[in-house]
Amino acid sequence: MNGYLLLALxxxxxxxxxxxxxxxxxxTRLVPSVLVVTGYVAAFYLLMLVMRTVPVGIAYAIWSGAGIVLVSLIAxxxxxxxxxxxxxxxxxxxxxxVAVIQLFSKTSAH
Known part of the structure; x- marks a missing residue:
């Protein structure tokens, strides 16, 4: 599976x-607590898979940047x-x- 698709997941x-x-x-609330635990387990497992094909610095820049933006919008x-x-x-x-890294960095091409 494509590393960037895994990163999106x-x-x-x-x-x-x-x-x-x-x-x-x-x-103290069961359903949200289960979402927290399973979400983080899935996220880190997928991120581990991403690291096989996407450079760590690029993956983390996209991961953290997109996460900040999306969590802010959801908030x-x-x-x-x-x-x-x-x-x-x-x-x-x-x-x-993140856009500069993706568009202009030779590192992101891997």
């Missing part, structure tokens, strides 16, 4: 797990945690950084 699993942390209320929708202008600017810079 790992990111989705990590975003589900991270977004469920607040809902788990300190692991707006689920928890009404709207980022201020500075946070939006920072998130924009993260997106720009």
């Amino acid at each position: 790992a990111i989705v699993a990590e975003v589900i797990a991270t977004s469920s942390l607040k809902a788990s209320q300190g692991f 707006v929708v689920l928890y009404r945690q709207v980022p201020d202008l500075a946070a939006c600017a920072g998130i924009g810079l993260i997106i720009a950084g």
Whole structure:
């Protein structure tokens, strides 16, 4: 399976797990707690598979950048945690950084 497809699946699993942390209320609610644990287990297993074909620095940059953006968007929708202008600017810079790596770095071509 394509390393970048696995990376996308790992990111989705990590975003589900991270977004469920607040809902788990300190692991006192069963369903969100199960989502947290299974999401992180799946995310790290998939990330381990990704490391076979995608350079670690590139994989981690995409993993962390996409995770930050997606968790921030989910926090707006689920928890009404709207980022201020500075946070939006920072998130924009993260997106720009990942784009620069993907578009211009010879490392990402592997």
